[in-house]
């Protein structure tokens with residue numbers, strides 16, 4: 214298997230892109246990524262496109278995006294793993310490079326959620342669980358899925374609504390320095406607590422917004438990467454996991470088993486010590502679709518012991534300078550969560566962090582040269598953990 | 608967002624569509640300003656109605672049970688595992704000889720939430736409580752919780768499973784209630 218590196222990244226602003234269609238939005242990201250890599254469309258051997266859709270009109274987005282971006286004729290497909298679609302598209306593209314099938318692949322994530330009215334988008338995301346037994350009969354919504362975890366977690370470990378709110382405060386703080394973020398306004402714990410209930414105990418400011426956006430990364434084999442850049446960002450290890458469609462078939466609501474499995478696999482492949490993973494990383498992106506999800510991620514990724522994740526939030530240990538900096542781009546909460554684009558945007562952010570190209574206020578100190586992206590689809594239905602390194606993996 | 612009653616939403620949609628039609632008549636194009644940014648957007652001329660037809664032939668007994676006030680699970684006698692929601696095939700034995708077992712109906716509350724921002728297709732319901740209970744047989748059930756005041760709920764409290772008709776839609780389904 215060949216080593217694979219990210220050699221170019223791009224992303225559109227996240228938010229309400231009412232001035233751009235899905236193809237135009239994707240092109241914003243693709244153009245930047247090709248220019249960043251110093252390549253043209255002719256160099257691209259495959260395009261993997263993450264898009265969940267349903268809320269947007271185009272039924273074959275991989276084809277329409279490629280046509281618009283001058284990539285017609287290149288092998289392509291659309292990838293779906295709910296909110297982890299972006300990582301799935303990236304990993305499948307990386308595997309095509311790794312296997313020798315192509316030398317350069319492009320992974321694109323794009324979502325235009327505001328192409329439908331908000332109640333329709335709420336409806337469609339709520340259906341992303343088990344359709345018949347959960348949505349059709351009982352009207353689960355996306356926040357309510359995570360609220361079931363929040364209630365169980367808070368009851369078991371004594372975490373409070375204030376602890377959850379601190380995740381939102383941190384992520385809004387860092388988004389204020391991110392020109393691509395949907396929300397640039399800071400919030401206080403009080404703002405979060407006073408925001409209106411969505412699915413108790415989660416409130417509006419515990420939730421990531423309905424977002425439009427796109428991101429793209431160029432992946433290259435070792436030979437090609439060395440020619441294109443002095444700072445390739447290597448994929449050092451990927452772990453995969455999944456869990457039951459029906460939430461009720463899980464043994465408890467305190468942990469995402471899919472993340473634990475994916476993290477263990479990724480740590481093993483990248484040579485990260487699973488008993489103290491924080492020692493390996495300068496910066497981490499975790500999947501904070503809801504504030505509770507970031508706290509679960511701290512534990513499931515091994516940054517905190519079970520039941521101790523909320524203490525990292527309470528004590529500010531995931532700000533820059535803390536135990537481990539998390540979501541310095543604002544996370545899904547405040548940068549925004551255009552479903553299919555999120556995983557690709559995480560990869561773009563870690564790449565820029567490792568290359569030390571983000572504004573100083575939110576640039577992590579790069580000492581170890583390693584970062585991690587944790588991307589969850591649905592309510593722990595799918596998980597991808599991807600580890601990136603400035604050092605070529607051994 | 609989605610806290611308005613369904614009839615009101617439908618009225619709003621209807622009057623909005625009439626506005627679009629008027630604009631199309633007068634301007635010759637279905638282009639309106641985006642409600643938040645004012646950017647020009649083309650209003651799709653086509654509309655898609657989705658109502659799925661879901662096969663239940665092989666778990667028909669579950670629905671017959673609901674009409675008799677019973678909730679059934681399936682169970683594999685070889686593996687000694689329950690399936691709920693029920694399924695017709697045992698993937699472990701690669702067999703379909705599962706038994707139908709009536710759920711005894713007693714359990715404890717594992718977790719719950721109150722849904723305030725509802726999907727468009729649930730706007731005709733007041734806010735509802737979704738709960739998960741661990742039944743004494745050892746599997747979980749997820750459904751609505753019937754209780755007047757959600758502040759009465761405590762994780763670990765005993766609950767029972769009951770069958771009721773869900774109004775205004777009128778179909779039989781199962782609920783949890785405090786014991």
Ligand SMILES: [Zn+2]
Pocket residue numbers: 683684685686697698699700701702
């Ligand atoms: Zn069996």
